Amino acid sequence: MPIRWRFLLCALIAIAPPAAGQVSGNRGRIVVTPRGPVILGEEVTIRLDGLLPGIEYQLVAETVNEWGALFQSVNTFVAGTSGVIELSQDAPVRGSYTRADRLGIFWSAVRQGTPPSVGPTDAPADSIQVSLVLRQEGRTVDSTRLVQWLLRPGATVRELREGGIVGALYQPAGAGPRPLVVLLGGSGGGMTWQRQAAAVLASHGYLALALAYFGVPGLPPALSDIPLEYFREAIALSKRHADVDPTHVAMIGLSRGAEAALLAATKFPEISAVVAFAPSHVVFMGQLPPRFPLQAAWTFGGNPVPYVPTREIRPFRRTDNEAERTLRYLVVNAEAAAASVIPVERIQGPILLFSGGTDPIWPSGLMAELITERLAAKGFKQPFQRFSYDSAGHAFARPGYVSTTPAGFTGGDPRANAYAQVESWRRMLEFLAAWR
Known part of the structure; x- marks a missing residue:
């Protein structure tokens, strides 16, 4: 129908x-x-x-x-x-x-x-x-x-296809300046989740940029050699098209998008808050099918960002033990992992982390814990919080009262995923309200 x-x-x-x-x-x-x-x-x-x-x-x-x-x-x-x-x-x-x-x-x-x-x-x-x-x-x-x-009456959407940037800028009704929130999805590419989340955030009064960074026409086809500068350019483009409060730019990422958000915030001081769903404490290799060569996911200044090799992990062959395999690669490649740790203590603002206790994709709970341990050890001066939902899986970042049945390859108990969605969004909105 x-x-x-x-x-x-x-x-x-x-x-x-x-x-x-x-x-x-x-x-x-x-x-x-x-x-x-x-x-x-x-x-x-x-x-x-x-x-x-x-x-x-x-x-x-x-x-x-x-x-x-x-x-x-x-x-x-x-x-x-x-x-x-x-x-x-x-x-x-x-x-x-x-x-x-x-x-x-x-x-x-x-x-x-x-x-x-x-x-x-x-x-x-x-x-x-x-x-x-x-x-x-x-x-x-x-x-x-x-x-x-999702998008309350009066809010608007501006499609961005300019200067190599692909995204959609969701704008609430009324005059600015307003905080800007940039949304980054995971290894699936495109901007499906980003659009859902951006619409809801605009309904709560934020300028929200749903940003694609691969997997759509005009961008790289796969998560490989993505310049981190792309995210800074997207922020600059948003400022040209909307009344952005330049002191309040946040990034919200899911999975590989969480990795990107944390990493970009260590490079660009204008990013003053980060929310990471199912995050990683290190940088992992790129995903260039079908052979998945040893290839960087990200570059900075034209150079590949060091990464942990996980060549055998293939997103199109999901298995129940993928998180365990990721953990094994971190142990086997301990030297590369040490060189690939994201220096989160350089981030110029508060950090909020969410993870699921039964995440089958990668050990996001452990990695979120390692992020907070590093922040504490480095004497990080900004607020940071970590929330873990015991029976939730990898992907509970979607807003709202929606079906989570069946859980699918991203795992978790359907009921636990639903409550993790509602609770994490409540906490995130509180976090953003305190930040703005």
């Missing part, structure tokens, strides 16, 4: 009068707080009230995400004598999750049908639409709609 029809369907569900099979005036309603649209990731509570005690009710949640993919969760609840179900306190008797969970209907949703094709530079929709339908014995008792903005 085309994305425009899915959005229209959600809207019609919310406003349509009772149809055949729908119970008009029957007991039971869905209460969503707050009632109006929210920014993706802002807290939402859902309650069912006015229910008949001891009777089964089915809550169906259908989400059309920002790329037009449809997800559905179906859960059955039985109310007690109060006639109220609080999702945060009451577990379904059967369905897609098993215990009381305020996020359960979101993270346990399963994709329906064939996913839409998403290109590496495609822009997401401005909102995620969630249709909630309450049924009893197959009849609709109540329905409502939850709108979660």
